Amino acid sequence: MRAALLLSSLSAMVLGCGDPPAPPTGPSLVPVTIALNWVPEPEFGGYYEGLLSGIYREAGFDVTILPGGPDAPTLELLATGQAQVAIAAGEELLVRRARGVEAVAIWPALQLNPAGLMAHAEGPKTFEEIQGGRVAIGVGSALHSYLWRRFAWEGKVEAVPYGGAIGPFLADKTLIQQAYITSEPCLARAQGAEVTFLRAADAGWNPYGAVVTVADPPPPWAADFARATQRAWEAYLKDPARANAEIARLNDLLAPAVLGCISEAQTPFVTGQDGLGMMTKARWDATAASLVELGLIPPGSSADGAWRLLRVEAPAAPSP
Amino acid sequence: MRRALPAVVGLCALGLWAALSARLPEVLLPSPLEVARALVDHAPRLGEAALTTTAAALLGLLLAAVFGGGAGVLFARSPALERAFAPYTLLLQTVPVVAIAPLLVVWLGYGLKVSVCTAALVSFFPILTATVAGLRATPPEQLDLLRLYGATELQTLWRLRLPSAAPFVFAGLRSSAGLSVIGAIVGEFVGSNGAPVSLGYLVLRSARSADTPLTFAAIVASTALALTLYTTLRRLEAKLIGAWHPGVT
Amino acid sequence: MRFDDARFAWPSGEEILSGLSLDLAPGQVVAFVGKSGCGKSTLLRLAAGLSAPTGGVVDVQGARLAFVFQRPNLLPWRTVAENVALPLSLQGAEDPAAVAAALAQVGLADAAHKLPQALSGGMQMRVSIARALVSQPTLLLLDEPFSALDALTRARLHRELGQILDERGFTTLLVTHDLHEAALLADRVVALGGPPLRVLLDLPVALDAPRGRRDLYDPRVGALVREVRAALGEEAEA
Numbered sequence: 067m068r069a070a071l072l073l074s075s076l077s078a079m080v081l082g083c084g085d086p087p088a089p090p091t092g093p094s095l096v097p098v099t100i101a102l103n104w105v106p107e108p109e110f111g112g113y114y115e116g117l118l119s120g121i122y123r124e125a126g127f128d129v130t131i132l133p134g135g136p137d138a139p140t141l142e143l144l145a146t147g148q149a150q151v152a153i154a155a156g157e158e159l160l161v162r163r164a165r166g167v168e169a170v171a172i173w174p175a176l177q178l179n180p181a182g183l184m185a186h187a188e189g190p191k192t193f194e195e196i197q198g199g200r201v202a203i204g205v206g207s208a209l210h211s212y213l214w215r216r217f218a219w220e221g222k223v224e225a226v227p228y229g230g231a232i233g234p235f236l237a238d239k240t241l242i243q244q245a246y247i248t249s250e251p252c253l254a255r256a257q258g259a260e261v262t263f264l265r266a267a268d269a270g271w272n273p274y275g276a277v278v279t280v281a282d283p284p285p286p287w288a289a290d291f292a293r294a295t296q297r298a299w300e301a302y303l304k305d306p307a308r309a310n311a312e313i314a315r316l317n318d319l320l321a322p323a324v325l326g327c328i329s330e331a332q333t334p335f336v337t338g339q340d341g342l343g344m345m346t347k348a349r350w351d352a353t354a355a356s357l358v359e360l361g362l363i364p365p366g367s368s369a370d371g372a373w374r375l376l377r378v379e380a381p382a383a384p385s386p
Numbered sequence: 387m388r389r390a391l392p393a394v395v396g397l398c399a400l401g402l403w404a405a406l407s408a409r410l411p412e413v414l415l416p417s418p419l420e421v422a423r424a425l426v427d428h429a430p431r432l433g434e435a436a437l438t439t440t441a442a443a444l445l446g447l448l449l450a451a452v453f454g455g456g457a458g459v460l461f462a463r464s465p466a467l468e469r470a471f472a473p474y475t476l477l478l479q480t481v482p483v484v485a486i487a488p489l490l491v492v493w494l495g496y497g498l499k500v501s502v503c504t505a506a507l508v509s510f511f512p513i514l515t516a517t518v519a520g521l522r523a524t525p526p527e528q529l530d531l532l533r534l535y536g537a538t539e540l541q542t543l544w545r546l547r548l549p550s551a552a553p554f555v556f557a558g559l560r561s562s563a564g565l566s567v568i569g570a571i572v573g574e575f576v577g578s579n580g581a582p583v584s585l586g587y588l589v590l591r592s593a594r595s596a597d598t599p600l601t602f603a604a605i606v607a608s609t610a611l612a613l614t615l616y617t618t619l620r621r622l623e624a625k626l627i628g629a630w631h632p633g634v635t
Numbered sequence: 636m637r638f639d640d641a642r643f644a645w646p647s648g649e650e651i652l653s654g655l656s657l658d659l660a661p662g663q664v665v666a667f668v669g670k671s672g673c674g675k676s677t678l679l680r681l682a683a684g685l686s687a688p689t690g691g692v693v694d695v696q697g698a699r700l701a702f703v704f705q706r707p708n709l710l711p712w713r714t715v716a717e718n719v720a721l722p723l724s725l726q727g728a729e730d731p732a733a734v735a736a737a738l739a740q741v742g743l744a745d746a747a748h749k750l751p752q753a754l755s756g757g758m759q760m761r762v763s764i765a766r767a768l769v770s771q772p773t774l775l776l777l778d779e780p781f782s783a784l785d786a787l788t789r790a791r792l793h794r795e796l797g798q799i800l801d802e803r804g805f806t807t808l809l810v811t812h813d814l815h816e817a818a819l820l821a822d823r824v825v826a827l828g829g830p831p832l833r834v835l836l837d838l839p840v841a842l843d844a845p846r847g848r849r850d851l852y853d854p855r856v857g858a859l860v861r862e863v864r865a866a867l868g869e870e871a872e873a
Contacts, residue, residue: 527704532725546710631712
């Protein structure tokens with residue numbers, strides 16, 4: 067009896083794990099799946115706002131949001147057709163393009179790079195103050211290579227692997243760790259820690275943080291999608307309540323206080339210095355130059371063709 | 387007395403844990419009580435997650451049994467085939483599952499399929515080797531008996547080699563049972579985006595936010611899962627072959 | 636059946652049979668006695684077709700074979716009845732009545748649904764004999780069938796098997812190292828030496844059926860046993 071019950075629930079799970087039934091689609095709507103590179107959190111607030119407010123639908127898109135996880139291979143999902151839009155880090159896009167992945171950035175969600183280091187409040191306040199000790203970081207990551215090179219930490223500062231858990235940081239007042247403004251500082255504060263966030267952007271590491279990418283060459287709807295995304299993020303920044311409620315529902319492991327903290331902390335990173343939705347050649351070229359210097363892309367590589375500022379190329383969209 | 391001994395060991399370990407956790411911050415080692423509270427507080431979520439992980443582990447084990455057992459039959463029949471493929475089956479065992487999990491996400495998409503695959507990958511090898519060993523261990527005089535009465539190759543396989551290999555295959559399945567749970571959880575670390583929620587996903591997310599009691603609760607759940615899988619296999623083994631094969635309780 | 640200049644050697648070159656010739660009359664029970672390692676088991680395997688001769692002829696003239704092994708050699712996952720039915724079911728000729736008859740013949744009708752491990756060694760051996768009988772063989776091959784049993788059980792099985800052989804009239808090859816067993820069951824005793832295997836002595840047993848333990852005190856049996864022992868003993872000294 068119990069075995070039968072288990073079996074039936076198992077088969078239910080197997081059947082239930084397939085693709086969710088597609089919602090009814092109007093004849094003119096373009097179905098678009100957005101592959102996130104992490105679980106639903108405020109850093110994706112604009113896309114949820116676009117979905118919930120109907121901004122995407124009005125622009126002609128039937129949007130499905132596909133949450134990701136650690137190491138989410140979103141750019142590869144573009145190639146397999148499992149997603150039409152992928153959220154990826156700017157430097158990741160350049161590295162992947164150098165290896166033959168055909169994707170192009172059409173909108174920057176995070177103007178300022180969200181990465182950095184997190185230290186306890188009694189610890190260092192600037193990168194220059196870090197002259198020893200241990201830093202937990204994705205060993206071998208671009209940020210790791212960049213910081214150690216920039217500040218000549220080799221042989222002075224010990225890099226220990228960061229597996230994604232902030233427990234060791236909380237327990238060790240001297241430990242410094244890699245962090246994203248959209249995550250760890252708020253999680254640590256929720257646990258009662260007082261932390262300083264050192265922006266990688268201030269150290270000169272400033273690739274666009276999370277960019278909206280599509281297949282290269284871009285599909286005909288790409289410009290419409292970029293403009294709709296711009297409007298969706300404007301709406302989210304004005305009032306994040308609805309999207310945040312949806313994110314809280316989808317990701318109930320994220321405490322409401324943490325969610326609110328992230329939503330607030332990320333705002334200056336979204337709007338950045340050039341204004342929402344802006345991408346410049348200077349920024350992309352600087353990122354490409356850093357990556358060449360670090361040996362992550364071949365010498366002579368450039369960011370040309372990796373990005374297109376579609377939102378200003380086309381005539382302004384009628385306001386909703 | 388023999389039943390009391392494990393309980394005594396368990397209680398001592400629990401006591402040691404409690405004493406240690408009193409001296410350490412909760413983010414490093416939560417007390418048994420905190421873990422119990424997390425188990426209760428998150429019961430529905432843990433239940434759903436455990437069900438997902440159970441499905442992945444069981445389906446993975448099933449796949450491994452079908453393919454490992456099938457390959458075992460082929461290898462036992464043809465040493466040439468074994469020589470040709472054995473190095474590559476070893477590769478299956480040594481390839482780090484964590485490393486290929488993102489590839490599996492690209493090929494298969496998020497969800498159960500990835501963790502079923504990783505569970506199957508880690509379970510495959512023990513079942514394969516056990517099957518080959520079992521099929522090779524058929525007593526020669528029993529093979530003579532079947533030859534004498536003109537049994538075909540297929541009859542020899544079904545009526546003699548497979549039943550007589552069954553205890554070996556079950557031993558292989560049992561050692562794979564625990565592995566399949568680990569394999570599923572590792573797959574979930576990368577291949578689960580929270581829908582459906584799984585034990586691997588819970589471990590990862592709770593560790594990220596330093597919700598250590600929930601991490602431990604998920605670990606307790608996965609241990610319980612592995613134990614249940616093991617004892618269920620034991621029971622199945624006792625039911626199917628216990629009547630004639632000694633050493634099964 | 637007959638052996639005509641039959642030869643057998645292992646791939647290593649070790650010669651077990653170097654040209655053995657023997658004729659068996661239909662219905663004759665022949666006991667082969669000899670020291671262990673002389674090659675008499677190989678003789679039986681050749682007759683059964685489990686090994687092929689490397690030279691010469693082993694001709695069983697289309698006989699239906701049955702083999703009783705040194706150990707009961709039952710499949711532990713099959714019940715007694717299923718074990719007995721094995722030769723029939725492998726041929727696709729299930730015959731529950733024949734299985735029941737064979738079990739009744741060895742006195743195990745009640746144990747049909749037990750698993751082998753629930754039976755004593757003697758009972759298991761009887762199952763093994765029933766399995767040999769069920770296929771209605773015309774040539775019965777027995778490889779030291781009672782060597783692993785205690786003396787009492789062995790005596791009882793000698794009596795039972797003797798009866799069966801008298802009734803059914805199989806051509807029978809019995810390999811044994813028990814001279815009394817040979818005298819009780821066989822019409823002809825062949826003493827073997829080797830390897831390579833050769834015939835030391837080939838004697839008829841002139842006793843009337845039915846035979847029993849009493850016959851062990853018959854002076855003819857005593858003479859036979861002494862003669863065979865002498866032949867085997869000389870072999871040891873040679």
